[in-house]
Amino acid sequence: MTPQNSTPQNNTPSARSAQGNKARNEKGHERSRPTVRSYTKQAPGQRTRAADPARLVAFEVLRAVSEDDAYANLVLPKSIRKHHLDKRDAGFATELAYGALRGQGTYDAILAKCVDRPLERLDPAVLDALRIGAHQLLAMRVPAHAALDQTVGLARAVIGAGPSALINAVLRKVAARDLDSWLEELTRGETDPTKRAAIEHSHPEWIVRALRQSLVAHGRSVEEITDLLQADNDAPVVNLVALPGLGTLDEAREAGAVDGELVADSALYSAGDVGRLESVRAGTTRVQDAGSQLVARALAAVDIGDRTADGSRDGEQWLDLCAGPGGKAALLAALANEKGAILLANEPAAHRAKLVRQALEAVPGEVWDVRTGDGRSIAEQYPDTFDRILVDAPCTGLGALRRRPESRWRRKPTDVGELGALQRELLTAAVDAVKPGGVVGYVTCSPHPAETTAVVADVLRLRNDLELLDAGAALDSASLTGNLEAGHELTAQLWPHIHQTDAMFLALIRRKV
Structure with missing residues (x-):
C-alpha cells in the first residue's frame, strides 16, 4: 500500500499539512513523511479531550461502515454537512476516512504487531480509532505528535478515557517506524508474490489472485498487477457528466473543473462538495465514472442498421434492464432524447426504482418510463421488443475498489459464483427481449473472467442466433481519444491503471435477423 498525501498544512483542526513531493526508496515505495518523530510533552491534564470535527467525521464513517454495513460514499457527505466542515477540513476527513478504509489490511497487520491481544477481541470502535491513527502516522503528512494527540482526544471524547490510554500506547508503537519499515518486517521471508502484494497493497489475497487472473484473461500482462493494485489505492478524482442536450459543464468549470480527456461532456472535479453545484442538484450534471459514460455511449452509438421503413431511426425502444440507482439510465435517456428513442428503465427493488425516477427527472418525461419488476422476467412482458438493451449486471464490483474502498x-x-447464475439469467432474458437485429450491451464493474467473458460465452453457446460485435471498436468510437486499446477477442475491458476509469467490462451481442 503506497502512502497517500493530505492537503492541510499545520497542527490546527482547520489547517493541515500541504501535499509535498514524495521520495521513493530503492524498492520504489513512496515516502510521504520523515522517519524522525516528535511527541507532545504536555502533561495528561493538558492533552486534547475534544474531538476534532474532521477526525470525528472520519471516525463516524468508519463506524457506520463497520457497524451498519453502510457505504462510505453515502455516509461521508452527510457527516461532513452535519459537522459543517469547510472545504479544507472536508478534504482532510475524506482522505482520512477513505485512506483508512483502503489501507485496512495493511494497518491491521501492523496493529496486530502492536496490540497484546487478537484484533478481533478489541472493541470495534477502538479498532476503527486505531486505523484512523495509523493512517495519519504512516500515510499522511500529519506530524506524529498531532496525529497521536488528536486521535487520543477523539477517543476520549467518543469512546472513553480507558480505551484512549490503550490507543495512545498502541499508536506510539506504530509511530516508532515508517511505513516502508513496517512493510519490510511484515513481508520478510515471504516468497509468495500474492501474499506479499496483499500486505503491501492492502487487498485480500483472493482479490489479488482474481485480478492477476483477470489481467491475463483480458489479454494483458500479469506484470501489471502492481500498477493495478496501486491504482485501487489512489484517491479517484470525481468524474462529472453533463447530460447531452440538457446539461452544461460551465458552472463546474467556473468552480475549477477541467474537461475530461476520455469522453465528451465530461469533467474532472476536485473542488470539494460537488453537491454545491446547482447543475448537480438539478440533475442535468451528474457524478459518473468516465468508464460508465463510455459503455453507455458505445451502446447508444453502435450501428444496428435502419430500424424503420423510411430509413430513419426514430422510434427505437431502449431498455436499461438493471437501472438502479439510475446513473447510466439518466445518460441513456438523454441520448435517447437526442436520437428520438424511448427508454424503459427496469429496477426490481421499489426503493431503488424511486431513485431511478429521481435520476431521470431532468430528462423530458415523454422519453422514459420506469418498470418495477424482476429483470429476469422482462421477456415475458416484452418479447422481441427492444432495439438496444443495457444489462449492467449486479457483480462483485472488483473494478470499483478505488471508489468503494470498503468493498474489498x-x-x-x-460471491463470484453466487452472482454468476443471476448474471446469466439476466443476459438470457435480455437476448429474448431484444429485437432481431438489435444489440444487447452486457456490462459489469468487474474484470473477473467468471463475471465477464465466461458469462457471455455460456449464453452464446446455448444459442445460434447471437453474435459478438467488436466492443473495443465501439468504445474507441465513443471516446475522444479513439485508441483506448481496451479490446480483446471482441469484448472490451477498461482498467484504472491504464484508463483512469473503473474496470468496466463491455460485450456487445447482436441478435441475428
Missing part, C-alpha cells in the same frame, strides 16, 4: 473487505470468493 466485504466481498468473499463465494
Whole structure:
C-alpha cells in the first residue's frame, strides 16, 4: 500500500499539512513523511479531550461502515454537512476516512504487531480509532505528535478515557517506524508474490489472485498487477457528466473543473462538495465514472442498421434492464432524447426504482418510463421488443475498489459464483427481449473472467442466433481519444491503471435477423 498525501498544512483542526513531493526508496515505495518523530510533552491534564470535527467525521464513517454495513460514499457527505466542515477540513476527513478504509489490511497487520491481544477481541470502535491513527502516522503528512494527540482526544471524547490510554500506547508503537519499515518486517521471508502484494497493497489475497487472473484473461500482462493494485489505492478524482442536450459543464468549470480527456461532456472535479453545484442538484450534471459514460455511449452509438421503413431511426425502444440507482439510465435517456428513442428503465427493488425516477427527472418525461419488476422476467412482458438493451449486471464490483474502498473487505470468493447464475439469467432474458437485429450491451464493474467473458460465452453457446460485435471498436468510437486499446477477442475491458476509469467490462451481442 503506497502512502497517500493530505492537503492541510499545520497542527490546527482547520489547517493541515500541504501535499509535498514524495521520495521513493530503492524498492520504489513512496515516502510521504520523515522517519524522525516528535511527541507532545504536555502533561495528561493538558492533552486534547475534544474531538476534532474532521477526525470525528472520519471516525463516524468508519463506524457506520463497520457497524451498519453502510457505504462510505453515502455516509461521508452527510457527516461532513452535519459537522459543517469547510472545504479544507472536508478534504482532510475524506482522505482520512477513505485512506483508512483502503489501507485496512495493511494497518491491521501492523496493529496486530502492536496490540497484546487478537484484533478481533478489541472493541470495534477502538479498532476503527486505531486505523484512523495509523493512517495519519504512516500515510499522511500529519506530524506524529498531532496525529497521536488528536486521535487520543477523539477517543476520549467518543469512546472513553480507558480505551484512549490503550490507543495512545498502541499508536506510539506504530509511530516508532515508517511505513516502508513496517512493510519490510511484515513481508520478510515471504516468497509468495500474492501474499506479499496483499500486505503491501492492502487487498485480500483472493482479490489479488482474481485480478492477476483477470489481467491475463483480458489479454494483458500479469506484470501489471502492481500498477493495478496501486491504482485501487489512489484517491479517484470525481468524474462529472453533463447530460447531452440538457446539461452544461460551465458552472463546474467556473468552480475549477477541467474537461475530461476520455469522453465528451465530461469533467474532472476536485473542488470539494460537488453537491454545491446547482447543475448537480438539478440533475442535468451528474457524478459518473468516465468508464460508465463510455459503455453507455458505445451502446447508444453502435450501428444496428435502419430500424424503420423510411430509413430513419426514430422510434427505437431502449431498455436499461438493471437501472438502479439510475446513473447510466439518466445518460441513456438523454441520448435517447437526442436520437428520438424511448427508454424503459427496469429496477426490481421499489426503493431503488424511486431513485431511478429521481435520476431521470431532468430528462423530458415523454422519453422514459420506469418498470418495477424482476429483470429476469422482462421477456415475458416484452418479447422481441427492444432495439438496444443495457444489462449492467449486479457483480462483485472488483473494478470499483478505488471508489468503494470498503468493498474489498466485504466481498468473499463465494460471491463470484453466487452472482454468476443471476448474471446469466439476466443476459438470457435480455437476448429474448431484444429485437432481431438489435444489440444487447452486457456490462459489469468487474474484470473477473467468471463475471465477464465466461458469462457471455455460456449464453452464446446455448444459442445460434447471437453474435459478438467488436466492443473495443465501439468504445474507441465513443471516446475522444479513439485508441483506448481496451479490446480483446471482441469484448472490451477498461482498467484504472491504464484508463483512469473503473474496470468496466463491455460485450456487445447482436441478435441475428
